Amino acid sequence: METTNFTDIFKSSILEKTSSFSIIDSSIGLVVSFLIGLFIYWVYKKTFSGVIYSHSFNISLIIMSMATALIIMGISSNVLLSLGMVGALSIVRFRTPIKDPMDLVYLFWAIIAGILCGAGFIPLVLIGSVAIGIVLLLFINKIRVEDPYLLVIKYSDSSIEHSLEHFIAGHAKKHTVKSKSVVAGDDYEATYEIRVKDNNLSFIHEISDMEGVKSAIMLSYDGNFTA
Known part of the structure; x- marks a missing residue:
């Protein structure tokens, strides 16, 4: 055993x-x-x-x-x-x-x-x-790839849209209209995808000072939204 x-x-x-x-x-x-x-x-x-x-x-x-x-x-x-x-x-x-x-x-x-x-x-x-x-x-x-910006503009007069397009075209290397909408009543909102020249963002102050523009916001997306 x-x-x-x-x-x-x-x-x-x-x-x-x-x-x-x-x-x-x-x-x-x-x-x-x-x-x-x-x-x-x-x-x-x-x-x-x-x-x-x-x-x-x-x-x-x-x-x-x-x-x-x-x-x-x-x-x-x-x-x-x-x-x-x-x-x-x-x-x-x-x-x-x-x-x-x-x-x-x-x-x-x-x-x-x-x-x-x-x-x-x-x-x-x-x-x-x-x-x-x-x-x-x-x-x-x-190798730096230039990231696009989102420019969100709120305005109260639809007649200034042509002036906005002309102004943005003069300060951006490339721009595309992403969306346009009526917010409330006579208020409008337009979103542009733009690529700025020489990383110059100072023109946003000139846009915000235009007659009929209520606000202008610039956003950059790199994983997080930053204003």
Whole structure:
């Protein structure tokens, strides 16, 4: 009759599951994911052009890269663990709104970097991260695309519409009428999409001083509306 001792139980429950675990490989993956996370942190800080910079969000990119690497290391050597991890992650709901599309780019970058580090594709993640960083630094910091403005004008006399069109055409490189509507009674509202010359917005004061104009508002959209 065979007997089962504590050593047999310990060997079957722990040692067999960790037989393929490599401390050196795991350490290298974690270190590389941390360094890539720091690189993402630096690129995000250099290329941020929003309204309010969030340091906590930037730090979360580093942690996300390392945490993703840990998950991939764990599930890559155990099929049952991978199925359980997929089930656990499927019930997670992230309720923090992401307003800037570029934030999603950095989140996706951090996750992909963590996956590649956890899977052991160190050269690929290094080459890819450097390439992505160069593209972001080049297109956001060096190549500036002129954003359009929205000019919202409220006026009480429809006869000045031709004068408004002529005045806007003389101060903008390009303008397009987006909408015109009757607000209430004899009040009118017109919205123009314009691209200003030399970033000169002073002409809005001249529009607001025109006879029949009640208000003139200039809006720029870069993920958030700012007046």
